[in-house]
Amino acid sequence: MSPARTPDHPIAPLFLSRWSPRAYDASDLPVADLLTILEAGRWAPSAYNVQPWRFLYALRGDTNWQSFLSLLDPFNQRWAGEASALIFLLSDTVMPGDETRPMTHSKYHSFDAGAAWMQIALQATSFGYAAHAMAGLDFENASKVLDLPKRFNLEVGITIGRRAEAANLADDLKAREVPSGRRPLEQMAFAGPFPERFNVIAAE
Numbered sequence: 647m648s649p650a651r652t653p654d655h656p657i658a659p660l661f662l663s664r665w666s667p668r669a670y671d672a673s674d675l676p677v678a679d680l681l682t683i684l685e686a687g688r689w690a691p692s693a694y695n696v697q698p699w700r701f702l703y704a705l706r707g708d709t710n711w712q713s714f715l716s717l718l719d720p721f722n723q724r725w726a727g728e729a730s731a732l733i734f735l736l737s738d739t740v741m742p743g744d745e746t747r748p749m750t751h752s753k754y755h756s757f758d759a760g761a762a763w764m765q766i767a768l769q770a771t772s773f774g775y776a777a778h779a780m781a782g783l784d785f786e787n788a789s790k791v792l793d794l795p796k797r798f799n800l801e802v803g804i805t806i807g808r809r810a811e812a813a814n815l816a817d818d819l820k821a822r823e824v825p826s827g828r829r830p831l832e833q834m835a836f837a838g839p840f841p842e843r844f845n846v847i848a849a850e
């Protein structure tokens with residue numbers, strides 16, 4: 647693992663071994679493996695347990711593969727075609743009501759969908775695959791191509807696949823094909839109220 651991935655405090659190795667590659671080996675992904683990865687997303691926590699996430703997927707070469715790929719922006723199309731599966735993560739913006747509360751607009755749909763993304767990424771990693779989230783999407787065309795009902799929000803696309811050597815990537819992407827580091831924990835975790843001296847970082 648890269649020196650950039652040395653934690654400030656000891657954590658489970660899975661968190662460090664997950665990273666977002668762009669070089670994939672273009673292999674086929676058994677649907678059972680994909681379903682296991684999505685199953686992990688299913689078990690994410692959500693506000694009132696409404697489970698607002700939905701997963702639309704295409705497997706490499708299936709009937710939806712090309713139309714799904716066409717919804718990535720030009721940058722992501724440069725590399726994502728070698729992945730084995732492409733998932734679009736949606737969230738339901740409507741919080742269904744029950745006997746204790748009325749139906750309302752959800753304030754947590756994106757937050758909850760983010761939890762599902764992370765469970766997907768960690769399950770994929772622990773299974774020997776890699777996952778890479780992408781917000782660089784053609785949002786305008788997506789609702790038509792994916793037949794999205796109005797109340798659903800497209801959050802991100804996610805590639806899943808087996809990591810490959812960076813050699814086949816274009817030079818600019820090759821240089822970026824390394825696990826990234828993080829700012830020190832002391833710049834993001836504070837005992838008590840928000841410290842004045844970090845206001846500048848917060849505004850960036």
Ligand SMILES: Cc1cc2nc3c(=O)[nH]c(=O)nc-3n(C[C@H](O)[C@H](O)[C@H](O)COP(=O)(O)O)c2cc1C
Pocket residue numbers: 664665666667722778779780781782783802825826
């Ligand atoms: C919401 C979200 C959107 C992202 N969008 C893109 C994207 O469009 N294209 C891309 O190559 N990477 C994208 N990334 C990957 C991030 O750049 C990456 O997660 C970040 O640099 C940290 O690196 P790591 O995931 O390897 O730890 C996205 C990640 C997230 C969580």
